[in-house]
Amino acid sequence: MMMMMSVTTSLPYPFQILLVFIITLASITLLGRMLSRPTKTKDRSRQLPPGPRGWPILGNLPELIMARPKYKYFHLAMKELQTEIACFNFAGVHAITINSDVIAREAFKERDADFADRPHLFSMQTIGDNFKSMGISSYGEQxxxxxxxxxxxxxxxxxxxxxxxxxxxxxxxxxxxxxxxxxxxxxxxxxxxxxxxxxxxxxxxxxxxxxxxxxxxxxxxxxxxxxxxxxxxxxxxxxxxxxxxxxxxxxxxxxxxxxxxxxxxxxxxxxxxxxxxxxxxxxxxxxxxxxxxxxxxxxxxxxxxxxxxxxxxxxxxxxxxxxxxxxxxxxxxIDNPANNMEWTLAEMLKNPEILSKALKELDVVVGKKRLVQESDIPNLNYLKACCRETFRIHPSAHFVPPHVARQDTTLGGYFIPKGSHIHICRSN
Known part of the structure; x- marks a missing residue:
């Protein structure tokens, strides 16, 4: 300790400040890493979903900032963790990502009231004019x-x-x-x-x-x-x-x-x-x-x-x-139909046999003497299947808009703290 102090005082003042800052940051980082190690407990209902280790205070935010594209960061992390539900810490906000139909159904169908809130963010508040619209409002009278x-x-x-x-x-x-x-x-x-x-x-x-x-x-x-x-x-x-x-x-x-x-x-x-x-x-x-x-x-x-x-x-x-x-x-x-139309036609051009089947169905159901009407859609089963597959493989967004846990609860057997952001993955 005395040796470090003598070395520090022998350096110019700006370098002393820089060295103290580096040592302090390294100490905080080491302490944070030690404290962030997952604690083993037999009571899984009080254990957060698995997630990558984070930095002190910022959690996994530095990795998120560097990730390009961002959705791949979550997919790769969940693949490494071998889990269908994960917990990321972004500056104190728990982001729960889900890549499982079973857990997604539990969250939004069986227990939808527990996860019916929306994040109170400036962007959503502005777009919804202080949360007056349906999709942006949290659960309540409005x-x-x-x-x-x-x-x-x-x-x-x-x-x-x-x-x-x-x-x-x-x-x-x-x-x-x-x-x-x-x-x-x-x-x-x-x-x-x-x-x-x-x-x-x-x-x-x-x-x-x-x-x-x-x-x-x-x-x-x-x-x-x-x-x-x-x-x-x-x-x-x-x-x-x-x-x-x-x-x-x-x-x-x-x-x-x-x-x-x-x-x-x-x-x-x-x-x-x-x-x-x-x-x-x-x-x-x-x-x-x-x-x-x-x-x-x-x-x-x-x-x-x-x-x-x-x-x-x-x-x-x-x-x-x-x-x-x-x-x-x-x-x-506007976005979802436009995205689906673009990618469906792109996939058909890429796969001529699919395009041929779709055209054949149109000829059989509609014929060549009139335009397609909305009343024809129930009978265009192959074309509808193509559009549904496009929604699956080319979603307009890789995660559905986030929900927020209204209270401490559980999901997939793990503990989910109140205020956690719930993100359902649309594609792998």
């Missing part, structure tokens, strides 16, 4: 109200059947768009095409029109106008701000308001841009229905939201709740 409205009214067979004609028009626009590009010998960007189609269908079902501004008129061949493209880009930029194992999400409780990695500024900017297109339509429609007597009939989703009343005759959904839910619909309804 969540139950919005869930009841969406499942019994918005996604009911009656409402979906009402919008068949609108979806058919957009499918025809898609065909017209592709045909016009073929006539001009243009290269088709399948990603751009699938996203534009998903956008057009979503806007038509939400607002009854694909033109989100009165001045912006689409071309005759089904292309999106400039304002629509800007709106679509803002929607995908907002989607990218949702929790996806970003280190900023785990450091937020310590550094909220610091705009780590630019994420807070990014989500505010893009979410406000999405609302700048959505909200004028919603405000106009609310005024029409609640102040001017409404229309002859309900024509789209926001009409349905606006006209719903509770048992006392009061309007069930407030304008702010509707605006938050519309943002959530925008970011949820």
């Amino acid at each position: 969540f139950m109200k919005m869930k009841r409205v969406i499942t019994t009214e918005i996604m009911s067979a009656k409402t979906l059947n009402m919008l068949v004609a609108a979806r058919t028009i957009e499918a025809d626009n898609l065909i017209a768009h592709v045909h016009s590009m073929y006539q001009r010998s243009e290269t088709i960007d399948l990603r751009e095409l699938s996203r534009a189609y998903g956008y057009a269908v979503t806007m038509t079902m939400l607002f009854g029109r694909r033109n989100i501004t009165k001045e912006n008129v689409s071309s005759d061949d089904g292309r999106l106008g400039k304002a629509q493209k800007d709106h679509l880009e803002a929607i995908f930029n907002t989607l990218n701000c949702l929790p996806s194992f970003s280190h900023a999400d785990y450091l937020e409780r310590w550094f909220k308001g610091w705009n780590i990695d630019g994420q807070e500024e990014m989500v505010k900017l893009n979410c406000n841009l999405v609302r700048s297109y959505n909200n004028p339509i919603i405000d106009e429609r609310v005024k029409l229905w609640r102040e001017k007597g409404g229309k002859a009939s309900v024509e789209d989703w926001i009409d349905t939201f606006i006209t719903l009343k509770d048992e006392n005759g009061n309007y069930l959904v407030t304008p702010d709740e509707l605006k938050a839910q519309c943002v959530e619909f925008c970011i949820a309804a």
